Amino acid sequence: MQPARLPSIVILISGRGSNMEAIVRACAAEQWPARVAAVISNRPDAPGLRFAQQQGIATAVVDHRLATSREAFEAELAACIDAFEPSAVALAGFMRVLTPGFVRHYAGRLINIHPSLLPAFPGLGTHRRALDSGVKWHGATVHLVTPDVDHGPIVAQAPVPVHDDDTEAMLTARVLEEEHRIYPAAVRALVERRLQVQGLRVRVLAASPVQAGEVVR
Ligand code: GAR
Numbered sequence: 001m002q003p004a005r006l007p008s009i010v011i012l013i014s015g016r017g018s019n020m021e022a023i024v025r026a027c028a029a030e031q032w033p034a035r036v037a038a039v040i041s042n043r044p045d046a047p048g049l050r051f052a053q054q055q056g057i058a059t060a061v062v063d064h065r066l067a068t069s070r071e072a073f074e075a076e077l078a079a080c081i082d083a084f085e086p087s088a089v090a091l092a093g094f095m096r097v098l099t100p101g102f103v104r105h106y107a108g109r110l111i112n113i114h115p116s117l118l119p120a121f122p123g124l125g126t127h128r129r130a131l132d133s134g135v136k137w138h139g140a141t142v143h144l145v146t147p148d149v150d151h152g153p154i155v156a157q158a159p160v161p162v163h164d165d166d167t168e169a170m171l172t173a174r175v176l177e178e179e180h181r182i183y184p185a186a187v188r189a190l191v192e193r194r195l196q197v198q199g200l201r202v203r204v205l206a207a208s209p210v211q212a213g214e215v216v217r
Pocket of ligand 1: 015114
């Protein structure tokens with residue numbers, strides 16, 4: 001009899017991949033009942049691909065610049081993702097806006113980290129905008145992805161203080177440290193099916209002690 005395969009996680013990146021790295025490390029260190037099956041980038045030169053390869057994780061590139069249209073890019077990306085039959089698809093610094101059709105295809109499985117306390121500062125340049133607006137608290141949000149960009153049900157948030165003498169780099173680093181803490185925990189909760197979603201509200205159920213190697217269905 002074939003041994004049961006662990007549920008798969010596919011991670012999408014566009015660059016450095018430090019959040020992907022945090023998920024991969026947590027998955028191994030905490031012996032999640034799941035495995036990171038693949039890391040896919042839309043940029044061939046994404047530095048994060050190297051880390052994934054070193055870990056023995058399958059990698060792929062679906063270069064949006066080579067696609068004839070957004071639909072063609074997403075069709076190729078979805079085919080690449082679906083080959084791994086993932087229980088969770090984690091966007092980790094994946095800098096492409098996804099169409100509603102693509103998002104619906106992964107409804108309930110697609111999760112994202114955003115570098116602000118949503119609904120404040122959706123979009124790009126969040127740290128600069130936080131400094132310029134004078135907020136005293138900034139942070140990071142993990143949310144389920146819906147067609148409404150940066151507005152999906154919130155799974156986790158981490159606030160960080162904004163200090164008087166902060167530069168954009170200092171604030172970015174403080175937020176990133178929190179991203180690496182909350183994102184792996186949220187992805188784990190998703191693959192362990194511990195998220196109860198009602199409208200925009202998400203209840204994260206406590207983890208039950210799972211035996212190493214046990215498969216959660
Ligand atoms: C992270 O700060 C992530 O929150 C942000 O990009 C960075 C990627 O860093 N994502 C977005 O801005 C999505 N809109 P990483 O490649 O080192 O994980």
